[in-house]
Amino acid sequence: MKKKRPAKPIKDKDIVLDIQDYLRYKNKRDYVLFVLGISTGYRAGDLVKLKVRDVKDALKEGYFIILEGKKVNTRNIRKENIKPREVPIVDKLRKILKEYIKDKKDWEYLFQSRKGNNSPIKVSRVSTVLNEAGKEFGLTNISAHSMRKTYAYKIYNESGHDIEAVREMLGQSSSKITCRYLGLDRELYDKYSNKLNDLIR
Structure with a gap:
């Protein structure tokens, strides 16, 4: 089976800006979800659970506090590792969210499924939407999780490659995990592997 x-x-x-334009043109819900994902670094599974009242509270406070859940499989026992992570709302995101929730009811899911019945979009659908957007601009392996990784990569570059800052902002337990998460170990391996060309005539 292919991994x-x-x-x-x-x-x-x-390309991040191109994808925003593409999504804004196709579907405002998907555009807002993408912008929220890349500017907070929250997991898509946590974002799709948000209701309008959660956003109103966050706008009032000036930051989101989301109880992030990650399923951990330990000897076939599924546990949910839940911890709060606080993220400020940047000015441009504030404006987008205010506009987006203007005519929505407090109890509605922020990102509704097209099926209606006040049900949220599924993470698999978010992945499909972003994969299609990525392909439009020649990208591969783009999914719902790419939003969180894009956030992390931006912080990594803006902080002068401070992996510890990225680890803190993602709420991860070790810098090693963060390096792997960003694919930095893969980049390093590829870079050094390319040096092996020097050994070949």
Whole structure:
């Protein structure tokens, strides 16, 4: 069976902006979800659970506090590792969210499924939407998780490659995990492997 490749971050700022334009043109819900994902670094599974009242509270406070859940499989026992992570709402995101929730009811899911009945979009659908957007701009392995990875990669670059800052902002337990998460170990291996060309005539 073919191993599933991990989602990639979107490293090029121009492509991040192109994807926003593409999504805004196709579907406002998907555009807002993408912008929220890349500017908070929250997991897609946590974002799709948000209701309008959660956003109103966050706008009032100036930051989101989301109880992030990650399923951990320990000897076939599924546990949910839940911890709060606080993220400020940047100015441009504030404006987008205010506009987006203007005519929505407090109890509605922020990102509704097209099926109606006040049900949220599924993470698998988010992955499909972003994969299609990525393909439009020549990207591969883009999924719902690419939003969180794009956020992490941007922080990594803006902090002068401070992996500890990225680890803190993602709420991860070790810098090693963060390096793997960003694919930095893979980049390093590839870079050094390419040096082996020097050994070949």
